[in-house]
Amino acid sequence: MLNLKKSLLAAAGGLLLTAASFAQASEFLVSTEWLEKNIDRDDLRVIEVSVNPGVFERGHIPGSVNFRWHTDLVDTVRRDIIAREDFQTLLQDAGISDGTEIVLYGDTNNWFAAWGAWIFDIYGVNNVRLLDGGRSKWEAEGRPLSVRPSNYTAGNIQLGEPNTALRAFLPDVVEVAKSENPSVDLVDIRSAAEYEGRVIAPDGVNELAVRAGHIPSAVNVSWGEAVAEDGTFKSADELREIYAAAGVDGSKPVITYCRIGERSSHTWFALSKILGYEVKNYDGSWTEYGNSVGVPVTNLAGTVWGGQ
C-alpha cells in the first residue's frame, strides 16, 4: 500500500515536472519543441530577424522568412521605424493575413527579433510570439535547418495607425529626467560601464554620443539579467523579483532604453509581455539623448568628452 502511494506520488511529481518543462514564462513565447511540432501549419508564419547578415541564408528554421533589420524594418534615410505602407507590403509578401499566427526568432538572444516584435506591436499585429531561446537554442538542440527560400502567396493583412503608446520620444524622457518626482520608471539596460559613464559606448561600435552617463532617475538593469543560461527568458516570478529589486514593480509606467533601441526591446518584451507592465521603448536611446543639447545627464564617472 505504501509502495503504491509512493509510486503514485512519484508519478504525479513526474507529471508536474514534465508540465513545468513545457511551460513558457508567458503566452507570448513558444518553445523550440512546440515550434518544431507546429512548423507545417499553414496559418503559422515563422520570421527570422537576425543581427548578422548571411546567417539566415546558410540555414534557417524550415519555412521561415527573412526580415533584414537594417533595411526591411527601418526607414533607411531618416531615423525612424518602417512606414506603415512598407511594413504592410513586407508582411503581405511574407504571406501574412489577418488570422496568421507569427513566431519571431533571431540570433544573439533574440535582440532584433524582440525589436521586431515591438514594431509588430506598434502596428497592431496580433498573434505575435517569440521563440524562447531564439536561434541558438534551436541550433543547440540539433533541430533541423533549411537553406531553401520560402515562397508564399501574398497575404491580405491590413495595418492600422501606429500605436504611439508603445514608443517614447525625446520630449517624453526629458520630461521624466527633469521631474523632481518622476511618474515613470526609466530602465537603462546597457552595461554598467556605459550607465555609469565610464565609457561612452562599447568598443567597436560606430554610433556614438558626445556625452557619457545616463538619463537622470534611470535604474540600470542589464538586458542579460532577464535571460537564463540557455538563452530563454527567466520565469515571470524571477523577472518580477529582478526588476522589483531595482525599484521597477509595474506600479508606474516604464520606459526602456539602451544605445540604439534594439536591446532595450528585449527588456521591453520581458516587462510588457511577460510581466504585463505598461512599457514604452525609447528607440532614440543614448545615441539621441546623449547627443541632445541642454538635457540633464547623470554622469557618475565624470568622463569628459574629448579628454579631461
Add this chain to the structure above:
Amino acid sequence: MRIQRLSISGAIVASLFFAAWLMNGQTRDSQAIAFSLVAGGMFGYILQRARFCFFCITRDFMDQRDASGLLALVIALLVGTLGYHAVFGLFLPDASAGRLPPDAHIGPISWVLALAALVFGIGMALSRSCISAHLYRLGEGSIGSIPALIGALLGFGLGFATWNSLYLAAIQQGPVIWLPTHLGYGGSALLQVIVLGGIALLLVRAHKKPASPKPATSAIAALVQQRWSAPVAGLAIGFLAVVVYLRVAPLGVTAELGSLSRTAGDQLGLLPARLQGLDTLAGCATVVKETLLSPNGAFVIGMVSMAFAAALPAGDFKPRLPSASEAGRNLLGGVLLGWGAMTAIGCTVGTLLSGIMAAALSGWIFAVFCLIGVISTWKILQRAEA
C-alpha cells in the same frame, strides 16, 4: 623512402581531420572553424598538386605557350560561376531586388581597384608568386616565401594607412556592379560561360604541349606524384569554392593576414582609429582580432599543412635558402602584394576567383589589371636579366 613519405603525409592528413573533429562543437562558430580547417586543407592540397600558382601559370603560358595552368583557372571559374549562381538562387531568389547576396565578394569599382590590382600583379612578378601560392609554397619548404609574407603584412599596414584617403577619393563613390542585378541569374551565368568559354577556346588553340610529361604508372602515382591535369584541378577548385561559400564564406586567404597586421598596427597605435567604410564592404575584410582562431585563420593553417602533406610524397618538398637579393626582391614584392590585396579587399583568390564566380564586375577588373601588372613586370625583369 616513398612509403615513409606517404606515411608522414597520411599522418598529417589524419591529424588535420582529427583536429577538425576536436574543434567541431555545438556552436556555429566552432563548426565554421572546423569546416574551414578541412576546406583550407583541401584547397592547399589541390593548389600544390596542380601547381596552381597564378604567377606560374601565367609565366608557363608566356614562356612556353603551356596553357594548362590557365585552363585550370578558367575551368575553376566556369564551375564556380554555375555553382555560385545555383547558390544565389537559394540565398536571394530575386536578383533584381537591388540587394546583394550575403558575403559574396562584390566590390566597388573605381580607379583604386584597377591600381590595386596592377600593383598586386607587379608584386606577383617580383616575388614570383601571389599570396595564396606563397602560402602553399611554405608547405613545399620555400623559405623565400617567408620574406614575401612578412612583406605582405607590412603592405597591409601601408594599405590601412592609405585606406581613408583612397576611400574618400574614389572607393566610396564607386558603383558596386553585380551582373545578375542587370541580367538576371540566367543572363549573367550565360554571359560568363560565353566569355570564359571563349577564353578557354583561345587558350586551347594557343597551347603547346610541354616537352615530356611522364606517363602515370598507377592511380596512386597520378594522385600523389604527378601534377594534376587542368580539368581535374579546375573542377576541384570550382567545386570547393561553391561548397565553402555555401557553408561559411567565399574562398579567400588574406582576411587573416590582414587581421594580424591590423591587430598589430592597432596595438602599436600606428593605424588610423577608424577605417572608413571598410567594415561595410564585402570581401576579404579585416577585423581587429578578438579571438585566437578565426575561420579564415583555420583555413590558412589547413592550407599550409596540407600543401606540405601533398608536396612530400611528390618529391616537391625541397627547402632552399633564398639568396639575399632574392629575399630582398620577395620582401619588396610582398609589400606590393599586401598593399594591393588590402586596397582591393582581396587577392587573386578573394577578389579574382571568388569575385568572378560571384559575377562581380570588380572580379573581372581585378583580373585584367593584375594580368597587365604581371606580364609587363615579368617582361621588364626578363629584359633586365638578359
